[in-house]
Amino acid sequence: MTSAGLLMYRHGPDGLEVLLAHPGGPYWARKDDGAWMLPKGELAPGEDPLAGARREFAEEIGIDPPGPYASLGEVVQKGGKRVLAWAVAGDFAPEQLRSNHFEMEWPPRSGQVRSFPEVDKVGWFSVPAARAKMLPSQWPFVERLAAALD
Structure with a gap:
């Protein structure tokens, strides 16, 4: 299974910040x-990965950021799911949030x-705060973004 998502970032008063999503539903x-x-979701068969990442961001957050997009590569989560990500300012x-x-x-x-929202809240996090808040398997995306912007 392959998912794709966008990691939105901005430069806040204390440096780099990333937008993270908290999954909705009773288990979370x-x-x-x-x-x-990062807001992400499963790709449809044959779907262009970046197009899928943009679609998922729009469905889960409520906007389709215009780009440009920079690839952050891929990670493989514990269960074997592949996640592809792109950074967007x-x-x-x-x-x-919609x-x-x-x-x-x-x-x-x-x-x-x-009925439950796929994402029940989003927030901006500094790099140190993001490390504590996010799924460890997705942390490399923030590291790659920070390195690319350094």
């Missing part, structure tokens, strides 16, 4: 450190189907 509701990630106000929703049975075996 009480998780914070180590749970944030931008400035997004977290309160403007995420699409998914449905699932909740609570389990209740027969009740509920």
